[in-house]
Amino acid sequence: MEFPEELKYTEEHEWVLIEEEIVTIGITDYAQDSLGDIVFVELPEVGAILEAGKPFGVVESVKAVSDIYSPVSGEVVEINEELVGAPEVINTSPYEDGWMIKVKLSDTAQLDDLLDAEEYQEFIEEEV
Amino acid sequence: MRVGTSGLSLNEKLIFEHSDPGRTGYSLPKLDVPAAKLQEDLVREEVKGFPELSEVDVVRHFTRLSTWNYGVDSGFYPLGSCTMKYNPKVNETVARLPGFAWAHPATPPHLAQGALALMFALQEALAEISGFDAVTLVPAAGAHGELAGMLMIRAWHEAQGRPRTKVLIPDTAHGTNPATAALCGYDVVPVSSDGILTAETVRAAMDEDVAALMITNPNTLGLFESEIVEICEAVHEKGGMVYCDGANLNALLGIARPGDMGIDVMHFNLHKTFSTPHGGGGPGAGPVGVVEKLVPFLPAPWVVREGESYRLDEERPQSIGRLRAFHGNFGILVRAWAYIRTLGAEGLRHATEMAVLNANYIRARLEGTYHLPHTRRSLHEVVFSDRDLEGDCHTLDLAKRLIDYGYHPPTIYFPLVVKGAIMIEPTETESMEVLDEFCDAMLAIAREAREEPHKVKEAPRLTRVSRLDETAAARKPRLRWEEG
Numbered sequence: 016m017e018f019p020e021e022l023k024y025t026e027e028h029e030w031v032l033i034e035e036e037i038v039t040i041g042i043t044d045y046a047q048d049s050l051g052d053i054v055f056v057e058l059p060e061v062g063a064i065l066e067a068g069k070p071f072g073v074v075e076s077v078k079a080v081s082d083i084y085s086p087v088s089g090e091v092v093e094i095n096e097e098l099v100g101a102p103e104v105i106n107t108s109p110y111e112d113g114w115m116i117k118v119k120l121s122d123t124a125q126l127d128d129l130l131d132a133e134e135y136q137e138f139i140e141e142e143v
Numbered sequence: 144m145r146v147g148t149s150g151l152s153l154n155e156k157l158i159f160e161h162s163d164p165g166r167t168g169y170s171l172p173k174l175d176v177p178a179a180k181l182q183e184d185l186v187r188e189e190v191k192g193f194p195e196l197s198e199v200d201v202v203r204h205f206t207r208l209s210t211w212n213y214g215v216d217s218g219f220y221p222l223g224s225c226t227m228k229y230n231p232k233v234n235e236t237v238a239r240l241p242g243f244a245w246a247h248p249a250t251p252p253h254l255a256q257g258a259l260a261l262m263f264a265l266q267e268a269l270a271e272i273s274g275f276d277a278v279t280l281v282p283a284a285g286a287h288g289e290l291a292g293m294l295m296i297r298a299w300h301e302a303q304g305r306p307r308t309k310v311l312i313p314d315t316a317h318g319t320n321p322a323t324a325a326l327c328g329y330d331v332v333p334v335s336s337d338g339i340l341t342a343e344t345v346r347a348a349m350d351e352d353v354a355a356l357m358i359t360n361p362n363t364l365g366l367f368e369s370e371i372v373e374i375c376e377a378v379h380e381k382g383g384m385v386y387c388d389g390a391n392l393n394a395l396l397g398i399a400r401p402g403d404m405g406i407d408v409m410h411f412n413l414h415k416t417f418s419t420p421h422g423g424g425g426p427g428a429g430p431v432g433v434v435e436k437l438v439p440f441l442p443a444p445w446v447v448r449e450g451e452s453y454r455l456d457e458e459r460p461q462s463i464g465r466l467r468a469f470h471g472n473f474g475i476l477v478r479a480w481a482y483i484r485t486l487g488a489e490g491l492r493h494a495t496e497m498a499v500l501n502a503n504y505i506r507a508r509l510e511g512t513y514h515l516p517h518t519r520r521s522l523h524e525v526v527f528s529d530r531d532l533e534g535d536c537h538t539l540d541l542a543k544r545l546i547d548y549g550y551h552p553p554t555i556y557f558p559l560v561v562k563g564a565i566m567i568e569p570t571e572t573e574s575m576e577v578l579d580e581f582c583d584a585m586l587a588i589a590r591e592a593r594e595e596p597h598k599v600k601e602a603p604r605l606t607r608v609s610r611l612d613e614t615a616a617a618r619k620p621r622l623r624w625e626e627g
């Protein structure tokens with residue numbers, strides 16, 4: 016299972032790629048593996064205002080339906096339209112083609128609360 | 144004896160594929176009156192795709208399809224949380240009495256006194272069983288009952304002049320609760336529990352914006368929420384209400400009453416606790432019990448007694464209004480009433496005792512082989528996980544293999560708080576022989592997983608079709624028949 020060094024992580028199993036004031040968000044390899052085959056994704060619309068810690072979308076697998084929580088507050092500037100027709104991409108490429116949304120941050124201080132790859136890996140080992 | 148075996152299974156086409164033009168299942172006498180002309184634009188030359196079959200074609204079609212079914216009348220159906228109880232046949236006999244079966248919903252009350260008397264008696268019986276001050280029979284299903292209950296809570300807060308915004312829901316609550324809260328316009332605040340919710344957790348989450356806590360007791364792990372009285376106090380202290388999902392009421396009959404615990408509103412799933420059919424998606428019934436202060440908000444109509452007669456009360460100024468046409472799914476109410484009257488107070492208590500005993504018997508036989516994530520005493524259902532299943536076999540494989548042994552698989556991957564959950568609810572009607580055969584199958588599968596895991600991973604093998612591609616079915620569903 017992979018946990019790229021350049022990403023930040025949450026305890027709800029989202030990853031965040033930070034590029035100045037725009038961040039890209041998706042779910043981790045561990046999350047997609049636990050969920051199993053993903054069959055449906057619901058994402059917010061461009062322009063939606065997100066609040067850190069609140070759900071911004073839904074991911075449904077053959078096993079369960081789960082909320083996806085926003086690690087940050089800000090405005091959605093882009094969503095991955097590909098996922099609507101091909102949600103399986105989240106299983107095959109959680110960190111690259113399976114990205115979900117891009118958000119323009121309203122509060123960069125929130126990034127300090129995120130975990131780095133090593134901390135996240137420790138967290139999931141404890142959880143298991 | 145192993146229940147699951149193989150046998151000849153007859154294949155069957157779609158009914159559209161049977162069709163032969165001109166074939167019919169009826170024959171009409173010769174026309175002996177002048178033919179009337181229909182308006183031309185109303186006449187079609189051909190109804191496309193409309194199957195044409197003889198009577199025997201139709202009978203065989205549906206009889207064959209029925210043999211592919213598995214129901215509680217075919218065998219053990221241990222579906223946790225859903226409570227797939229056997230439906231006693233006396234319920235059906237009573238529901239088919241002409242006075243009940245033929246009653247038209249628009250019959251004026253003075254000509255429907257028998258039906259109204261039954262509804263009133265059922266309201267009273269459910270109130271007595273649950274400890275609430277009043278019960279409405281209107282909602283058409285459990286989730287509809289939840290909606291009714293939460294709308295009453297919302298109406299009550301509004302009537303106090305201080306509407307609220309949030310609803311607390313513990314992670315062991317029933318799956319429909321968050322949807323109900325959201326539909327009533329509330330923000331859902333999930334509350335973590337470690338199998339059992341503590342009053343301390345609730346107190347920390349409570350504030351003056353919380354309209355209600357929605358709790359399921361016993362919860363979806365089959366565990367009794369032992370701090371329920373303190374939990375209700377913590378919610379009431381801040382002016383909130385407590386909603387209880389009554390899905391698991393069958394663990395409490397005659398032993399404990401939610402109304403006595405401090406709960407303000409609860410729905411009853413008549414198709415679970417009171418043995419009415421789950422049917423192909425309905426009809427169901429989800430009566431709701433409330434404490435006195437919520438009585439003005441009950442939906443209309445409500446059956447009331449005046450002297451020796453009964454009427455439908457529609458004049459309810461603070462009511463949340465009508466939830467559906469007419470007065471509820473009356474035929475289901477008759478069946479539930481039959482169940483309550485057949486068993487009586489002692490019988491209902493005994494049903495609960497047997498449901499709890501049966502779940503604990505299964506738990507005792509499987510514990511040690513299957514991992515039990517929560518070790519507190521179970522009530523009417525028990526949740527295991529696949530942690531100790533060997534051979535890279537998981538809960539899904541176990542469930543599929545149970546089919547080969549002749550069982551409807553239990554609920555799997557729910558509740559979400561247990562990884563790889565399998566949730567078993569035997570209900571009160573099953574004998575020790577049935578429970579032993581099922582436990583033997585579960586233990587045999589654990590052995591197969593260790594020694595011959597391919598048997599488990601390739602299951603089911605005795606069924607008409609082997610394991611279906613659930614992913615493809617969900618991603619690319621084919622929902623329409625097309626000619627050719």
